[in-house]
Amino acid sequence: MKTTPPNRWRYASPVGSQPPRHFLRGFTLVEIMIAIGIFSLVLAAIYSSWTSILRASKAGLDVAASVQRSRIAIRMLENSLGSAQSYAANLPYYYFLAENGNDAALSFVARLDKSFPRSGKFGDLDVRRLTFTVERGADGARQLVLRQSPLLMEPDADEKQHPIVLARNVKAFEMQFYATDKNPPDWVDEWKEQKTNQLPKMVMITLKTSDNAHSSSAQEEITRIISIPAVTVQRIWQVPPGGPQPGQPGVPLPGQPGGLPGQLGVPPGRP
Numbered sequence: 001m002k003t004t005p006p007n008r009w010r011y012a013s014p015v016g017s018q019p020p021r022h023f024l025r026g027f028t029l030v031e032i033m034i035a036i037g038i039f040s041l042v043l044a045a046i047y048s049s050w051t052s053i054l055r056a057s058k059a060g061l062d063v064a065a066s067v068q069r070s071r072i073a074i075r076m077l078e079n080s081l082g083s084a085q086s087y088a089a090n091l092p093y094y095y096f097l098a099e100n101g102n103d104a105a106l107s108f109v110a111r112l113d114k115s116f117p118r119s120g121k122f123g124d125l126d127v128r129r130l131t132f133t134v135e136r137g138a139d140g141a142r143q144l145v146l147r148q149s150p151l152l153m154e155p156d157a158d159e160k161q162h163p164i165v166l167a168r169n170v171k172a173f174e175m176q177f178y179a180t181d182k183n184p185p186d187w188v189d190e191w192k193e194q195k196t197n198q199l200p201k202m203v204m205i206t207l208k209t210s211d212n213a214h215s216s217s218a219q220e221e222i223t224r225i226i227s228i229p230a231v232t233v234q235r236i237w238q239v240p241p242g243g244p245q246p247g248q249p250g251v252p253l254p255g256q257p258g259g260l261p262g263q264l265g266v267p268p269g270r271p
Contacts, residue, residue, distance in 0.1 A: 062211050066169065067220055070209050073144055073166035074224050076117070077205055080130050083110045084199060086232040089239060091197045093151060098191050098203075104173040107131040108199075109151060117164055118148065125150035132166075134173050141213035142170045171208040171218040178202040202227050 027035075086094045086109070097107040111127050112119060122128060128148045137143045145163040149155040176187040177200040191200055203226045208218035 059211070063219070066167075066209055066211055069167045070207055070220055070222050074205065074207060074222050076146070076166065077106075077132065078224060078226050079116065080110045080112065081108070081203060081226045081228055083112065084108050084228055084230050085111055085127065086197055086199050086230065087238060088197055088232050089235040095197055096191075096199055098175055098177070100175055100189055103134055104175070105131065105133045106175060117146075122148075122150055127151045131155075132173075134170055137165075137168070139213060141168060143168045144170050144173055144207070167207060167209050169210045169213050169215070171210055172206065173208075174206040176204040176206075178204075198232050199228050199230060 084096070086096060094109050095107075097105065099105045107129065109127065109129050112130075114126075119126075128150050131147045132144060133147070134142055134144055143165050144167040145165055147155050147159045147163045149159060174189075175191075176189055177191040179185060179188045180201060182188075187204060193200070204223065205226060206221065206223045208221045210217065210219050
């Protein structure tokens with residue numbers, strides 16, 4: 001009798017019957033836990049990469065903003081110093097003050113353009129006193145601020161409490177002045193001629209800033225040499241020799257009714 005090996009026969013399950021148990025396959029608990037672990041690692045890697053991108057973007061924006069603020073501050077100093085004015089006969093009004101140190105300050109009078117910040121607030125009063133100072137901000141960081149007021153007027157409450165913040169996280173605001181009385185002429189840290197109201201020929205300004213208030217060193221340093229084309233108008237140019245001098249008894253101060261022609265507030269040719 002001819003026989004056929006049983007391994008050559010394919011298994012055929014009867015209709016409606018269940019297949020043998022060794023044909024049913026599924027995920028075990030260990031496999032599910034491994035899949036969840038791999039998925040968690042992928043999510044963690046994606047989240048870490050995304051947060052790194054956000055931190056790098058924020059740091060880049062902060063650096064760009066700090067650099068832009070520093071450049072704007074230097075540009076404002078250039079524009080204002082380039083239009084500085086000084087009159088020897090009106091020293092209390094046109095004095096030039098510069099002090100270095102931790103609380104550096106620079107104050108002078110200039111005729112400003114209409115495009116200068118906050119010019120709309122002062123209308124046609126283009127001759128104003130500008131005061132640049134380094135102060136502590138609300139967060140404790142040092143910042144360079146600007147206050148301005150029309151000539152013969154004190155800064156109002158808004159200027160005192162809400163000055164223009166030119167630069168934040170200031171590490172240093174340094175000034176040097178070109179002294180022509182030295183032989184040879186050289187840069188000095190102190191302008192001694194401010195007592196006589198003489199304007200320096202050139203001013204070298206260095207502004208150092210950092211990205212944040214907690215940084216111990218400056219990340220940005222900008223130095224500009226600013227030329228001052230104006231010279232101090234001498235007293236003899238304002239008042240003829242032997243004529244009445246401002247401040248004498250019976251002589252009105254500049255800007256007051258009845259002042260001398262050609263003085264501040266009195267157009268030439270008008271008494």
